[in-house]
Amino acid sequence: MSHTLSLGQANGLTDEQVLDIQSDSYMESGVLSGRQKAAALWAEHVAKNTAKDRDDVFDILAKQFTEPEIVEMTLLCGWRNMRTRFHDSLHLDLEGHDFESVGGAVKVDPKNFKRYLEKILEDWPDEMPEPKLD
């Protein structure tokens, strides 16, 4: 199972919902909410780079999400596309253990996020690597 599916299950999506999201008929799904359908629709058009020309699709999104949510959703879609291209281009293999088996968390503890940043700063190098001259 891919990390995306594994994380989706950990976030509470059912198998039926996952199958509908992956299908071509997700907008007619009986198990996806209006927000979930709009999110899937926007994600599909961002991935195909057709979102820029589809005001009708944006209108569906805008009926379900606030402007800050739309910005975050679009950033998320762009981020996920970057990740899929990065992994696919370098033929990264799925390692076999899923989200639950590695004990992953669906929620980051804000205190731990601060501790992460503090630790990164503690380990911050005095010098960064110099790039090759091209």
Next chain:
Amino acid sequence: MARVSLVNLETASEAVRNNIDASRLLFRGSGVVNSESLMAHTPHISKFISCIVAAMQREGAGSILSGKIKSVADIKTSSVNTCAY
């Protein structure tokens, strides 16, 4: 098989091992996934990627969208891109 080597984290540089240790604070998992071993080739950039992963793909790091709705967009994007990872 990956087109570039995956960094062996047991024999990796101190910078890489520090990153992995720190990232446990964010993701809590005990295992190391292949994307972490791949990103270990660029440990200084990896520090920032971990922050973005936390903010984009989890709750609690500033995101206002629920993990569930984010997973819907993630799954659809991966499906359109036919990405198995």
